[in-house]
Amino acid sequence: MLLVAVAGLYYLQFAGGGSEEKTEQKEGMMVDNPTxxxxxxxxxxxxxxxxxxxxxxxxxxxxxxNAEYTNRAQGLQTEFNNYQxxxxxxxxxxxxxxxxxxxxxQQNLKLYEQSLGQQLVNEEGKINQELYNKVSAFLKxxxxxxxxxxxxxxxxxxxxxxxxxxxxxTEAVIAGLNAxxxxxxxxxxxxxxx
Numbered sequence: 579m580l581l582v583a584v585a586g587l588y589y590l591q592f593a594g595g596g597s598e599e600k601t602e603q604k605e606g607m608m609v610d611n612p613t614x615x616x617x618x619x620x621x622x623x624x625x626x627x628x629x630x631x632x633x634x635x636x637x638x639x640x641x642x643x644n645a646e647y648t649n650r651a652q653g654l655q656t657e658f659n660n661y662q663x664x665x666x667x668x669x670x671x672x673x674x675x676x677x678x679x680x681x682x683x684q685q686n687l688k689l690y691e692q693s694l695g696q697q698l699v700n701e702e703g704k705i706n707q708e709l710y711n712k713v714s715a716f717l718k719x720x721x722x723x724x725x726x727x728x729x730x731x732x733x734x735x736x737x738x739x740x741x742x743x744x745x746x747x748t749e750a751v752i753a754g755l756n757a758x759x760x761x762x763x764x765x766x767x768x769x770x771x772x
Contacts, residue, residue, distance in 0.1 A: 613725060616732040616741050617717070618748040625752045628712065628759045632705045639701065643694045650690065654683050716755050720747075 623629055661676050668676065717729050729747070732738045 614728040614730065615726055615745045615747045616730045616738065617751050618746065619731045619733040621748045622713070622752060622755075625756075626709075626713075626759075627756045629705075629709055632709070636698070636701060636705065640698055643698065647687075647691055647694055650687055654680070654687055657683070712759075713751075713755065716758060717751065720751065720754060 658680055661673075661680060665673055665676070720726070721729055730738065732741055732746075
């Protein structure tokens, strides 16, 4: 009798019927074959049209703000040059007033430069958060539709030292994200026309 029980346990353990093979839990249920895939983050950032468009918009905004700053700086430089040219014709009181005014303007220009820099940093942070939200939402839906259990980010230098190419879903994710983004752009364009 003991021999039959040991043989039964041996069979369950090595024939695949044991519960130890169930390795991962999903919402309280055991999962037999966890499916883990990866997305190459460098390729995603390079080929996702949304990020290309956002980077271009940020670049244009940066150029515009830089031009505004340059105009203000040139205006201040012109005032300073005029002061140097005409300073000898001014009274001491007038010269002091102009110098104080120029110093205040220079301080305001520095504050303006800092404000522009902070504005660009905030804009970039907003874009990064939107990117994260879009990719996460897409991957959640994609994972559910394809019965995936985990999607990891892979890029050179990451903690993933090796990944089988068959686990790479980067191209499918980029295609799906771009299609979703292009559809949202078409919808926003048609809404703007109406």
